[in-house]
Amino acid sequence: MKYRPHDYQEYASEKIIELPETGLFLDMGLGKTVTTLTAIDELMFDRFEVSRVLVIAPKRVAEDTWTTETEKWDHLQHLKISRVLGTQKDRIEALQTEADIYVINRENVVWLVEQYRKDWPFDMVVVDELSSFKSNKAKRFKALKRVRPLIKRFVGLTGTPTPNGLLDLWPQMYLIDRGERLGKTISSYRDRYFYPGKSNGHVVYTYELKTGAGDAIQNRIADICISMKAGDYLKMPELTVNDIPVRLSGPEMATYKELEREKLMEVDGLQITALTAATVYNKLLQMANGSVYSDMGDPVEIHQRKLEALEEILDTANGQPVLIFYNYRHDYDQLMRKFKKYDPQTLKGQSDIRSWNDGRIQLLLAQPASMGHGLNLQAGGHIIVWYGLNWSLELYQQANARLYRQGQKKGVIIHRLITLGTVDEDVIQRLENKDATQESLMQSLKARIKRIKEEAR
Template sequence: MKYIPHEYQNYAKQKLIELPEVGLLLDMGLGKTVTTLTAIDELMYDRFLISRVLVIAPKRVAEDTWTTEAQKWDHLKHLRISRVLGGRKERLAALEEDADIYVINRENVVWLVDLYRNTWPFDMVVVDELSSFKSNQAKRFKALKQVRPLVERFVGLTGTPSPNGLLDLWPQMYLIDRGKRLGKTITGYRERYFNPGKSNGYVVYSYELKPGAEEAIQKLIADICISMKAEDYLQMPELVVNDIPVKLSAQELGKYRELEREKLMEIDGDQVTALNAATVYNKLLQMANGSVYSDDGTVVEIHKRKLEALEEILDTANGQPVLVFYNFRHDYDSLVKAFRHYKPRTLKGQEDIREWNAGRIPLLLAQPASMGHGLNLQAGGHIIVWYGLNWSLELYQQANARLYRQGQKQGVIIHRLVAAGTVDEEVIRRLENKDVTQESLMEALKARIKKIREGK
C-alpha cells in the first residue's frame, strides 16, 4: 500500500529525525507506529545515523503491530524485523538474526538488560506505550535506566502520558532525557512542583500540584515532546456513548447490599489504603456484574441482568460484530456459556486479528488489560459493550481506541452496562470527570463506608 502521510505525520517524522531524544505524545489512532517506522527507515538507510533499533512494546503489540505495519506499507517492506519473543531459546535466536529492528515485550526488558549490560548493542530504543514505564519503582524502569546512557537515540510513544496525574510523568521523561528537564530524582521533582496532600504520619498518600506547576512542567518539556489530539487532525466518524441502566430486582439488590456491607465493614475503622481500596472495589464491581468470588474461591451468583441486557444488544446488532470488554474470569465464563451459539472468540494471535478485521467473528470477548495498546481492530466492527467497568481511565480510553481510530469507516457506539444502585454508577462518574486517581478511589470508598454505617 502506498503511504500518503498526513501533514502532522510529516511534522512528527521530521522531529523524530531532528531530535535524538523525543516524546511522541500522539493521540490514539494518529498513526504513531508508521510515523516512527518511516523515521527509522530514513535515519538508517538515508542518513546512516543508526544501525540497530530496539522496540519495547506490550506483548500483543510486539507480536503483531510492528511487523504488520512494516509489511503493510510499500516504503517499509524492506525493513527486517525480528520479534524477540517466546522462551529463552527463541529469544536468543531472534537476537542472533541479522535485522534492522528487534521487537521485545516489556516483561522481558530486565532479562535483556541483564543479558547485555555494558555491551548493549542498540543505538536507538523506541518504547511503545511509554506510560507503562510510569512507575519509578518498577523493575523494568530501573533496568532501562541502567542502559539509557548507552543509547544514542530514544523515542517514547504514548497517547496517555499522565493518566493518573503529573507525578506519572517523571519516570517517562527521565528515560527520554536522563533528567535534564524535570530533574535527576523523583524526590526533587516532587519537592519542586508538588505539595503533600493526604497523609498519615510520615506516610504521604497523595500530592497536589503547586500553583503554576503544571504550566512550568509543560514549558520545560515542550521542546522535546510533540503532543497532538486526533480531533485536531482527523475527520473521525461519530462516537456515541450509550449508558444502559441495568435494574436489579429488590431481592437481587438486597443481596448486593448485604455483600457490599460485609466487604465494607471488614475495613471500617482501619486506615483505607490504595491496596485495600482496590481490593474491595474489585469485589463490588464483581457483584455489580452479577457474580462474586467467595473467600474459598467459589462463584456466588447474584443476578443475570447484564447478560440479559447484552442479549438485547446482540439481537439488535443484526449480525454485526460486537466487541465485549469484561474484567473477571467468572464474567468470561458466564459470557461464553450464555452466548455459545454466537461462537465467541478471544484474540490469541495474528490469525484471530485477521479474522476479526475480516468481519468473521460475531462476538469478540476481550479483557481490557490484554488489548489496551496498539491493536488495529477498526476494520472488524464498530460496536463496543463494556460488560464490566474498571477504574483505569488509561485502559478505558485505550480499549475504546481499538475501534475508534483512524481508518474506522462507521460511527462507533459504546454501550456501558451500568447496574443501578451499585458501584458501577460511581465508576461512570469518575471516568467522566477523569478523576480516577488512587486518592479519588480511596475517598469514594470512605464515602461508601460512611453511607453503609449510617444505614443510607
C-alpha cells in the first residue's frame, strides 16, 4: 500500500529525525507506528545516523503490530525485523539474526540489559507505550535507565503519558532526556512542582500540583514532546455509547448487598490505601458481573443477569462481529459456555488478528489488559460490549480504540452492561469524569463504606 501521510504524521516523523530524543504523545489511532518507522527508515538508509534499532513494546504489539506495519506499506517493506520473543533460546537466536529493527516485549527488558550490559548494541531505542515505564521503582525502568547513556537516539510513544496524574511523567521523561528538563530525581521533581496532600506522619499518600505547576511542566518539555489529539486531526467515525441497565431480583440484590457489606466491613477502620481499594473493588466488580471467587478459589454464582442482557445484544447484532471485554477468568468461562454456538475466540497470535479483520470471527473475547495498546482491529467489526467494567481509565480508552480509530468504516457502538445498585455505577461515574487518580479510588471506597454503615442503622 502506498503511504500518503497526513500533515501531522510528516511533522512527527520530521521531529524524530531532527531531535535525538523525542516524546510522541499521539492519541490512539493517529498512526504512531508508521510515523516512527518512516523516520527510522530515513535515519538508517538516507542519513546513515543509526544502524541498529530496538523497539520495546507490549507483548501483543511486539508479536504483531511492528511487523504488520512494515509489510503493509510499500516504502517500509525492505526493513528487516527480528522479533526477540519466546524462550531464552529463541530470543538469543533472534538477537543474532541480521536485521534492522529488533522488537522485544517490555517484560524482557531486564533480561536484555543483563545480556549486553556495557556492550549495548542498539544506537536507537523506541519505547512503544512509554506509559508502561511510569514507575521509577519498576525493574524495567531501572534496567533501561542503566543503559540510557549508551543510547544515541530515544523515542517514547504513548497516547496516555499521565494516566494517574503528572507524577507519572517524571520516569518517562527521564528515559527520554535523562532528567534534563524535569530533574535528575523523582524527589526533586516532586519538591519543585508538588506539595504533600494526604499523609500520616512522615508517610505521604498523595501529592497535589502547586499553582501553575501543570503549565510549567508542559512548557519545560514542549521542545521535545509532541502532543496531538485524534479529534483535532482526523475525521473519526460516529461513536455511540449505550449503557444497558441490568436489574437484579430481590433475592439476588440481597445476596449482593450481604456479600458487599462483608467485604467492606473487612477494611472498615483500617488505613485505606490504593492497593486496599483496588483489592476490595475487584471483589465488588466480580459480584456485579455475577460471580465471585470464594476463599478456596472457586467461583460462586450470584446471578446471570449480565449473561441474559448480552444474549439480547448478540441476537440483535444479526451475525455482525462483536468484541466483548471481560475481566475475570470465571466471566470468561461463563461466556465460553453460554455462547458456544457463536464459536467465541480469543487472540493468540497474528493469524487470529487476521481472522478477525477478515470477518471470520463472530464473537471475540478479550481481556482489556492484553488488548490495550497498538492492535489494529477496526477492520473486523464495530460493536464493543463491556461485560465487566474496569477502573482503569487508560485501559478503558485504549481498549475502545482497538475499533474506534482511523480506518474504521462504520459508526462504533459501545455497550456497557451496568448492574444497578452495585459498584458498576461508581465505575461509570469515574470513567465519565475521566478521574483516573488513585485518590479518587480510595475516596470512592470510603464513601461506599460510609453508605453501607448508614443503611445498616
